[in-house]
Amino acid sequence: MKQRFIKTIGAALLGLSIVGCDTDELLDKSPVTELSGDSYNTEPNLMAALYASYDVLQWQVMDGVHVFPLMWQGIRADDLHSQFANFWTPGTIMDDFSLMQSNNVSVQKLWQKWYGGVSRANIVIAKAQEFDGWETEGLQAQVIAEAKTLRAFFYFELVRMWGGVPLITEPIASPSEIPSGERATAAQIYAQIDADLMDAVDDLPTKSGTVEGRVTKGLAQTLLAKSKLYQEDYASVIAYTEAVINSGEYALEEDFGRNFKLDNENGKESILEIQYEDGFSADFFEVASQSQQGSGMWQMCYPWIFGRWTSWSNMLPLGELVDQYDKVNDVRYEDTFISVGMDIRGDLPNLAANWCPPRDYNGDETISADEILATDGVVLDWNVSWLRPNLEDCNYTRKYIIDWDVLDGLLQPSQSPLNEKIIRYSEVLLMHAEASAMGGGGNGLASLNAVRERAGLTALGSYTMDDVKSERRKELATEGWNRFSDVVRWGDATSNATFQRKNFQSGRDELLPIPQSEIDVVGADILQQNPGY
Known part of the structure; x- marks a missing residue:
């Protein structure tokens, strides 16, 4: 199912040009290709346009510039470090808030x-509503609902x-139809997100009733629950999370680590x-863009x-994050990190780990991948002091690892087929627990304990918001979609030691700067900059 859906997306992008999202600037007033009604006059073409909207989720690089989610939610927060300063500038800027400026290309x-995602979704919604030649019963409503849900997700980000x-x-x-660029309020954006999702929900299939992905x-x-969580409407969070919980469509994987395996993509959690797949291109990911x-x-x-x-260890877990885990009992520890002394031969044949970045046995030279395989399981002791002198530990993220025998068969190692999780069922349980702790109702203790017990931890008899914060961080660590925003929405940024070490300035660094290139097009009086930039 995964392969069929992904290949359909690829075919859609080859056969259909989506305009309004590929210009250099969103609000650029230079000529753009006009929409042609003829491009959307068949059911297959409208489906191709919908698949092109999904495609935006895959974009980790745009025009050769890195936009990996883990940069914004992991490195920019207190979970990860970007590597050393002269190696990866985009990540280095995420390590120091004072370096972030409005001309940042990332x-x-x-x-x-x-x-780009909003633009593609807008086209699908408008053209699907106009088209009167639908042959498949119920498909028009479903296509519009899918596009509205995707648009809600894009606006949430x-x-x-x-x-x-x-x-x-x-x-x-x-x-002539390009908007002026004036900013809506955050409340207006959330209202649009909620309206799109409410319009969509009854026209969408269940998980068991649709194609994977x-x-x-x-x-x-x-997404409604998450939007309401950010708006502090805790009663609504309870209602929407309980709708998911009671649907019977989702469940926790018994084995936490199964969430991140190639043979269990789109699983019950x-x-x-x-959706990612190999075999499309041998291009390096920065070239493929x-x-x-x-x-x-x-x-x-x-x-x-x-x-x-070749690999770069650009997103390195901080020792402070790793130390949050009960390394004896919490199974998430070994499924989230590769740490010193950890045997990972089960994932990567012929390799054990007592390591930091690879050196030869004497610590003099970089060791090649072929030499690693030739060691036949010898425990390597790699010295990191020359690379990360200011960090107290040697840790790497594990959730995105694929076996080396799989890697060896790829056209390009930077085109990994491993899917990436944006939302798992465990997050629904954690949102339910948080909203309950904040007075929204519901049995949040049961939800929190379900996550803890799956991790191998004992159930709690009662809990506080500190327990929710701790479990949410450990459960979702290094997946790339929540940590920075969680710290900010909880009001914890100014008391967070890592944020302060990274020169966090309250009233400025909670938000990114509006790109100066966008402001230059329409004027600062119309598209106003965020404070402090």
Whole structure:
């Protein structure tokens, strides 16, 4: 199912040009291709346009610029470190809030990514509503509902990164229709998110009733719960999370680590994940850019190796994060990290770990991947002092790792076929527990204990918000979608030691700067900058 859906997306992008999202600037007033009604006059073409909207989720790089989710929610927070300063500048800036400026190209491309998704979804909604030649019963309503759910997701990412942003809900058909760029308020953006999801929910199929990887009713309900959580409407969070919990469509995997295995993608815990596949292109992911169909996360996260399988260890867990875990009893520890002394031969044949970035046995030279395989399980002791002198531990992310025998068969190692989780059922339980702790009702203790017990921890007799914060951090660590936003929405940024070490400035760094390139097009009086930039 996964392969069929992904290949359909690829075919859609080859056969259909979606305009209004590929211009250099979202609000650029230079000529753009006008929408042609003839492009959307068949059911297959409208389906292709819908699949093109899903494609935006895969974009980790735009025009050669990194926009990996883990940069914004992991490195920018207190979970990860970016590598050393002269190696990966985009990540280095995430390690020091004072370096973030309005001309940051990664910020510009992230803005364009999510507005690219909004633009594609807008086209699908408008054209699907206009088209009167539907042959498949119920498909029109479902297509519109899927596109509205995707648009809600794209706007959710925009509002929690930038606050109030321009609200565009109609397709841009010609230069004369490009909006002025004036910002809506955050409340207006959340209202649009909620309206889209409420419109969509009853027209969406259940998880068991659709193709793997497609939008579902459970996803719409989960996104509604998440939107309401950010708006502090805790009673609504309880209502929507309990709708998902009581649906019977989702459950925790008995084995936490199974969530991140190639042979268990779109499993029973999955609510939304990015569909990746290999075999489309041998292009390096920075060259493939928006056309990539595989994930570059293996190469970005795996320990530094040069040779047949080059990787860079660009997103390194901080020792402070690793120390949050009960390393004896919490099964999430070994399924989330590769740490010193950890035997990982079960994942990577012929390799054990007592390591930091690879050196030879004398610590003099970088060891090649072929040499690693030739060691036949010898425990390597790799010295890190020359690379990360200011960090207290040697840890790597594990959730994006694929076996080396799988990696060896890929056209390009930076096009990993491993899907990436955006929302898992455990997050629904954690949102339910949080809303309950905040007075929304419901039995939040049962939800929190379900997550704890799956992790191998004892059940609690009562709990506080500190327990919720701790479990949420440990459960979702290194997946790339929540940590920074969680710290900010909880009001914990100013008391967070890592944030302060990274020069966090209250009133400024909660939000990203509006890209200066966007402001320059329409004027600072129309598209106003966030405070402090």
